[in-house]
Amino acid sequence: MDGLPQRGCKTVHRGVFRVPQSFDYIVVGGGSAGCVLANRLSADGRYQVCLLEAGPDDRNPLIHMPLGVVPLVRGWFANWRFWSEPQPQLGGRRTYQPRGKVLGGCSSINATVCTRGHRWDYDHWSELGCSGWSYDEVLPYFRKSENYEAPLAERDRPFHGQGGPLNVTARRYTNPVSSAMVEAAVQAGHVHNEDFNGAAQAGAGQFKVFQKGGQRCSNARAYLTPEVRARRNLHILTGAQATRVLIENGRAIGVKLRRGGRDEELRAQREVILSAGAFQSPQLLMLSGIGPKAELQKHGIAVQQDLPGVGENLQDHLEVIVETQAKSRAGISYHPTSLLKSIVALFQYLFGKRGMLTSNGPEAGGFLKSSPAEPIPDLQWHFGPFPNVTHGFNLVPMFLRYGYIAYLYDLRPLSRGRVGLHSADPLAPPRIDPNYLAEPRDVDKLVAGVKLTREVLKQRALDPHRGEELSPGPAVQSDADIAAWVRKAAETTYHPVGTCKMGVDEMAVVDPQLRVRGVQGLRVVDASIMPTLIGANTNAPTTMIAEKAAEMILRS
Ligand SMILES: Cc1cc2nc3c(=O)[nH]c(=O)nc-3n(C[C@H](O)[C@H](O)[C@H](O)COP(=O)(O)OP(=O)(O)OC[C@H]3O[C@@H](n4cnc5c(N)ncnc54)[C@H](O)[C@@H]3O)c2cc1C
Secondary structure: OOOOOOOOOOHHHHOOOOOOOEEEEEEEOOOHHHHHHHHHHHOOOOOOEEEEEOOOOOOOHHHHOHHHHHHHHHOOOOEOOEEOOOEHHHOOEOOEEOOEOOOOHHHHOOOOEOOOOOHHHHHHHHHOOOOOOOHHHHHHHHHHHEEEOOOOOHHHHHHOOOOOOEEEEOOOOOOHHHHHHHHHHHHOOOOEOOOOOOOOOOEEEEOOEEEEOOEEOOHHHHHOOHHHHOOOOEEEEEOEEEEEEEEEOOEEEEEEEEEOOEEEEEEEEEEEEEOOHHHHHHHHHHHOOEEOHHHHHHOOOOOOEEOOOOOOOEEOOEEEEEEEEEOOOOOOOOOHHHHHHHHHHHHHHHHHOOOHHHOOOOOEEEEEOOOOOOOOOOEEEEEEOOOOOOOOOOOHHHHHOOEEEEEEEEOOOOOOEEEEEOOOOOOOOEEEEOOOOOOHHHHHHHHHHHHHHHHHHOOHHHOOOEEEEEEOOOOOOOHHHHHHHHHHHOEEOOOOEOOOOEOOOOOOOEOOOOEEOOOEOEEEOOHHHOOOOOOOOOHHHHHHHHHHHHHHHHHO
16 A cells, blocks of 8 residues: 555655554544544554545635535535435425535534533433433533533533533624524523523523634544644544445454545454444445345345344434514625625634624524423524525525524434445445434424424514514414425434444444444444434534543543
């Protein structure tokens, strides 16, 4: 192997550099989890660690500018741009499934909202048999990952960390429409919440974000600092797509990969760790002969380990967007009347990392109950001070008008989908079938949520901004009509999990130490191991999982 110099790998910093063929640990996927592992496993210098990332280094300036999220989601670059199978309960629509293809993975293209979920979510994992994963047991890892910069109330202090790699802060910029939406939620009877990750989750407020100095703080920025990248025992290969885990006598011994159009093999003396995300970790397991026997045989893949749970148990947050036209010009828009504001914003960002371009998009939001009988919040809002741009695919509304949107999603849907293979070709996309809204109760939650959202949007705090409701629109009022609209309009909130679930039952893919069942020297560490979807955004929980896993790996 000649270790051709690649943009973003250590060769850039070190001149001529040959990639060793053998490491202690090979981490596949330099996303949210993979960046944490690369840092922690290489920290004390004892082990040779290789991080493989299919995408490029995170050099594009749009990645670092928080409002760059709009083009990033649409995915002109740094994005796998997957599509789901047609969804029967969504009128046969295929849904767009963006995933980061760049160092930092989805943390380099996400909306930087930092929420963790409810205590109940982790206690529930523990009740399912995942010992070591109760809230009290995972809290230290949330804290370890975090450098919390925002002011803290005394009661929230025990929940936060200072000095960790991942910067969590209040934004430098908040649009007045986002503030008005929070005020409207309070007028509708929701409590104001300054810290969704503190003592209480319920209520509405401004999100804290993964940002530092007005720029995105992705997991790559946080965990792969220049000092970390310079470690002699850490080898970061970008543009390197793993195509198979090499298995010998029931043990993972390395990885086959495609880099620069060529196939290579790398050996792992201790472990191979898959951190390729909720769609591609199960795909890679199946390509390696680990998965449901029938699925493997269908594609002519030799079975190494029959594990029926691989790819199953796919869960995702499905959102609908209640959109209102704004009569004020306070929101974020590309309308000609906002030209001057946009030019000022560009200068503010370029010369001070301040202003509108440091907005993360969904600036505010909250957690609410679909009915007072619910013991904990079961719905989440994101509030955005701009028109609906449908994953960035339809920017026209941004040029035509001002508007504001309330995204709403069910935190713990009952529907379960699956990830499978289209073919045995490792470069083909995985077959993604989220099976959204298969459970009628999931539709009911969204219908209840739309009604609660409308209650908020009619409050007086929004009087200066409120124009016509554009979607679902004033004609959609009955539960049946709202349900029909939900099926027409719902889209992913980008939180797929569960496809390599941790557990102790026959459908578990990994045990509570995240070791793949029946194969030695192989773990999965990423969002795919969540047995159930947590009630919040998924980046902080994935980071926590990787922090905890790193400790387990180093102790084993
Ligand atoms: C558009 C968008 C917005 C989001 N907004 C938020 C938000 O605001 N807040 C929040 O908390 N969460 C958000 N999320 C979700 C959150 O970012 C993800 O849940 C989290 O990043 C998942 O981390 P991961 O490590 O499991 O996977 P990823 O971060 O996806 O990492 C997987 C990595 O593996 C690489 N890879 C895949 N296959 C291979 C292979 N065969 N060989 C080598 N490399 C491979 C990928 O390129 C990728 O870099 C958002 C996600 C998206 C897509």
